[in-house]
Amino acid sequence: MIVYRRLWPTDSTAYADHLARLTREQRYYRFGGFVDDGYLSNKTKSIDWLRCISFGCFVDGVLRGAVFVIRAHNGWMDEAELAITVESEFEGRGIGTQLMRRVVTLARNRGVRRVTLFCLSDNRRLMALSRKFDPKMRFDHGEAELTVDLGLPDQISYAQEAFGLMETTVGSFFEQLGAKAA
DSSP states (O other): OEEEEEOOGGGHHHHHHHHHTSOHHHHHHHHTSOOOHHHHHHHHHTOOTTSEEEEEEEETTEEEEEEEEEEOTTSOTTEEEEEEEEOGGGTTSSHHHHHHHHHHHHHHHTTOOEEEEEEETTOHHHHHHHHTTOOEEEEETTEEEEEEEOOOOOHHHHHHHHHHHHHHHHHHHHHHHHHHHO
């Protein structure tokens, strides 16, 4: 069963385990270089959960994809950076699109007007995913900056968030029900 839901500080271990399952290539693309498990552990411990909005995709209770929108350090509350990971065996199933859609809606409804993804310009998967959200693209020496304007929240974005919350609640209920039956 697939469940999408917000991530909280209590999900730190699940997130660390998820990052540890990323392939060498995925780590390279996500962090802009080759990183080891120690780096990933420190990265997970340093998450400022008060400055971010995050969503995860759980497949049979295991976190397989995650997206974070982290508010900018520059004092502008309406700007944020977006980072996303999906484990290799779950790529190509629409998980990244679902995670992006959900977190972008949540960020928009909380006053974020613009999210930026930074990646290597040869990261074809992330470039293709971001194109679904009509980004402004800027390239410089092998790196790409992809900025998505979110616009102002409206009744539709609030309804999308409410529907997502309802979907999460129902999915979590059935996941728990299945766990108890097993």
